[in-house]
Structure formats: structure tokens, C-alpha cells
Amino acid sequence: MLKKYTFLDPIHGNIELNTKYPEEKLILDLIECTEFQRLRRIRQLGFSYLTFYGAESSRFVHSIGTFQIARSMLNRLMSKSPDLVKPFYTAILVSALLHDLGHGPFSHSSEPSFGFEHEDWTIKNIKGKTEINQVLSAYNKDLPQKVIDILEQKIEPKWISQIISGQLDCDRCDYLIRDSHQTGTKYGVFQLERIIQSLELIDLDGEVKLIVTEKGIHAVEDYLFARYSMYLQVYHHKKTLAADAMFTSLICRVRDLISENIDLPLSESVRKWIIYKSNKKIKISLEDFFNFDDSEIFTHLKLWSKQKQDLILQDLANRILNRKLFKAKRANILNADELNKIQNYFPENLRKYYCLIHECREFPYTDQRKPILVRKEGQIMDLAMASPIATALMNRGQELDTKWIFFPE
Numbered sequence: 129m130l131k132k133y134t135f136l137d138p139i140h141g142n143i144e145l146n147t148k149y150p151e152e153k154l155i156l157d158l159i160e161c162t163e164f165q166r167l168r169r170i171r172q173l174g175f176s177y178l179t180f181y182g183a184e185s186s187r188f189v190h191s192i193g194t195f196q197i198a199r200s201m202l203n204r205l206m207s208k209s210p211d212l213v214k215p216f217y218t219a220i221l222v223s224a225l226l227h228d229l230g231h232g233p234f235s236h237s238s239e240p241s242f243g244f245e246h247e248d249w250t251i252k253n254i255k256g257k258t259e260i261n262q263v264l265s266a267y268n269k270d271l272p273q274k275v276i277d278i279l280e281q282k283i284e285p286k287w288i289s290q291i292i293s294g295q296l297d298c299d300r301c302d303y304l305i306r307d308s309h310q311t312g313t314k315y316g317v318f319q320l321e322r323i324i325q326s327l328e329l330i331d332l333d334g335e336v337k338l339i340v341t342e343k344g345i346h347a348v349e350d351y352l353f354a355r356y357s358m359y360l361q362v363y364h365h366k367k368t369l370a371a372d373a374m375f376t377s378l379i380c381r382v383r384d385l386i387s388e389n390i391d392l393p394l395s396e397s398v399r400k401w402i403i404y405k406s407n408k409k410i411k412i413s414l415e416d417f418f419n420f421d422d423s424e425i426f427t428h429l430k431l432w433s434k435q436k437q438d439l440i441l442q443d444l445a446n447r448i449l450n451r452k453l454f455k456a457k458r459a460n461i462l463n464a465d466e467l468n469k470i471q472n473y474f475p476e477n478l479r480k481y482y483c484l485i486h487e488c489r490e491f492p493y494t495d496q497r498k499p500i501l502v503r504k505e506g507q508i509m510d511l512a513m514a515s516p517i518a519t520a521l522m523n524r525g526q527e528l529d530t531k532w533i534f535f536p537e
């Protein structure tokens with residue numbers, strides 16, 4: 129029986145899928161998979177909910193939004209260059225939907241703590257014995273590998289991967305607008321539709337390239353400034369960075385206690401993940417990964433906040449649960465004496481857990497990797513050559529290149 133399904137998205141409005149179209153039926157089947165449903169239990173913005181109380185959206189919502197933007201981009205390109213787009217249409221849509229499948233608890237916030245890259249686990253979920261793999265293989269036995277090649281940027285021509293992961297891609301376009309909405313800020317708003325309508329594929333020196341036509345240059349400048357502003361005001365907010373650092377400190381403490389054979393409330397899956405950073409020989413299964421989500425970490429935080437075996441762990445767990453966050457100061461504007469004074473305040477056995485250094489390095493745009501190509505006055509060029517604003521943003525990177533020190537008030 130043919131059916132239409134509608135996802136009511138707060139950013140993109142109605143996202144409609146119709147089972148009479150094979151690629152849309154495939155997307156619906158993938159959304160229903162256990163591995164994709166797990167993304168409902170992964171916060172999109174990590175510990176940002178402790179700073180912006182509306183930041184409760186999930187990777188599930190973002191992934192569907194990313195698919196919708198990819199579809200809009202591809203439909204635009206199809207209208208101009210159907211022969212170039214059609215062979216890759218379904219694989220690109222699937223790649224957009226599944227690109228964040230491998231995220232762990234609290235998304236990026238937990239990756240330094242556990243020493244893993246979400247991209248690796250995305251590939252393992254697509255390649256392994258999973259419902260996702262079964263659905264993809266049933267549609268086309270070569271589809272899992274094609275999606276992997278797109279996500280790993282091993283496919284030619286390069287524009288195919290750039291739709292998913294470039295400097296102007298469906299992933300960034302969705303999370304900037306969505307995260308801005310969720311945090312109640314306006315920093316991430318830009319003219320998405322204008323950008324989509326200005327995309328074209330052209331043959332340049334024998335290779336098909338993705339470009340932005342002249343009418344979209346100002347919209348792309350707007351997008352780059354939105355990216356710059358969101359990192360400055362939201363993603364690098366000092367309270368969120370403090371929470372990230374405290375979580376890393378807490379997991380470090382648990383790892384140290386495990387090495388000392390201290391008995392703690394600890395599931396076998398979480399134990400494996402904690403040990404994994406210091407011992408890559410630990411075998412973590414897809415089942416261990418599936419159990420690894422925000423709710424599992426919250427359960428452990430509550431248990432650790434009540435245990436009596438270790439007061440440091442108890443204190444750190446309570447602080448994260450109840451938002452008793454460390455104070456934050458920019459370490460790179462403190463002189464050596466001020467920095468030493470803060471660090472020496474803590475006894476050596478407490479310093480690694482209560483005096484934390486964190487570095488941030490983000491740049492709104494760089495022309496050194498995957499430059500955005502634009503057409504201006506009939507010439508194809510890097511955006512930085514066509515836009516003084518893009519050039520200015522390239523020189524503002526130092527504002528996002530900071531070092532912080534966190535410690536109890």
C-alpha cells in the first residue's frame with residue numbers, strides 16, 4: 129500500500145516522503161532502523177543545554193534535516209544537470225541521512241573523553257551486521273560501499289562528497305540554522321534557499337565542479353558569518369566548554385579508579401569505552417556502541433553522585449548533574465604568574481581533576497582545503513578572491529583560537 133509520510137520539522141516545515149518512489153521508501157526504511165532510532169537518544173548540542181536551556185534537540189532531528197537540505201540541493205542540480213546527478217542521487221541522499229550515525233553520548237562533547245571518532249563508528253554501522261546494512265544491501269548490494277566511499281571522500285568526482293562534507297554542505301547548513309533556533313539565538317540564520325538556488329555543476333579542466341553563481345555570493349558570505357558567530361557565541365560559550373572539560377575530567381577520574389581496582393557502579397559497555405582511550409586493544413562491539421547513549425551516561429552520573437568510594441568522582445558527578453560548573457578564564461590572556469597561581473592553588477593530586485586546560489581552534493573559512501568556488505563576472509574563482517568579507521573572516525580566526533583554564537569558583 130502506497131503511503132505518504134510527513135515529518136513536521138521546526139526549521140524546514142513539512143518534510144514529505146512518498147513510498148511510491150523507491151529512494152523515498154528506502155529513506156523511510158532507514159529511519160525505522162534500530163541504529164537510526166538510537167540518534168533520538170543523542171543530544172545534538174552536547175552539554176550546551178546547561179548554557180542554553182532550549183538546546184535539547186537530538187541527532188535524529190538534525191540527520192533528517194540534513195537529508196532534506198541534500199534533497200533540495202540535488203533537486204536544484206538535477207534541474208540543470210540531470211545526467212551528472214542521477215547516477216549518485218540515491219547514494220547522496222542516504223549519505224546525508226546517515227552521516228552522523230556514529231555519534232556517541234552528548235555528540236562531540238564526549239569524544240575527547242573516550243578517544244573515538246564518530247566518523248569511524250558511522251562506517252562500522254553501515255558496514256557491520258546491522259539493520260542499516262540489511263536495508264541498504266536489499267535495495268542494492270553495492271549501496272553500502274558507495275555510501276561509505278562518499279562519507280570517506282573516496283569517490284569521484286569530488287562534488288559528490290562535498291554535498292555532505294565540504295565548506296558549504298548540507299550538514300553545516302542544517303546545524304547552523306537548527307542550533308540557532310534551539311538555543312534561542314539569531315547568530316546562525318542565513319539565506320539557505322538563496323544558496324541552494326545558486327548552485328551549479330560545471331566542467332572545469334575536465335572535472336565536474338560544484339560552484340556558486342554570482343547571485344549567491346552575498347548569501348554565502350552571510351552563511352560564513354553565521355558560522356563564525358555561532359562558534360564565537362554558542363559552540364565556544366565558556367559555560368559549555370567548562371562542562372565539556374569537567375566531563376573529560378570525570379571520565380579521567382573513573383579511568384584512574386579502574387586502574388586502581390576500585391569497585392564502582394559501572395556497566396560492562398561503559399567500562400570498555402572508558403578503558404578504550406588508554407588501551408586500543410579493547411574490543412568494542414556494535415552492541416556496546418548501541419548501548420552507549422546519553423541515558424546510559426546520565427544513569428552512571430546519578431550512580432556516581434551517590435557512591436561513597438571516591439569523593440572526587442562524587443563531587444564531579446554532582447557538579448555536572450546540578451550545573452555547579454567550574455569558573456572559566458582565558459588562559460592566553462593571563463601572564464605566567466597568574467596562571468601558576470591558579471594551578472598551584474590545588475594540591476598536585478587534585479590538579480588534574482580541578483584545574484583544567486582546554487584549547488579551541490576553529491576557523492569560519494579557509495581556502496587551503498575544499499575552497500568554495502564561485503562565478504564572478506564570468507570567471508570561476510575561489511570565494512576569497514571574489515569576496516572581501518570571506519577574506520576578512522579568514523583573518524578573524526585568532527578570535528576562535530583560544531585557550532581556557534577552568535577551576536572551581
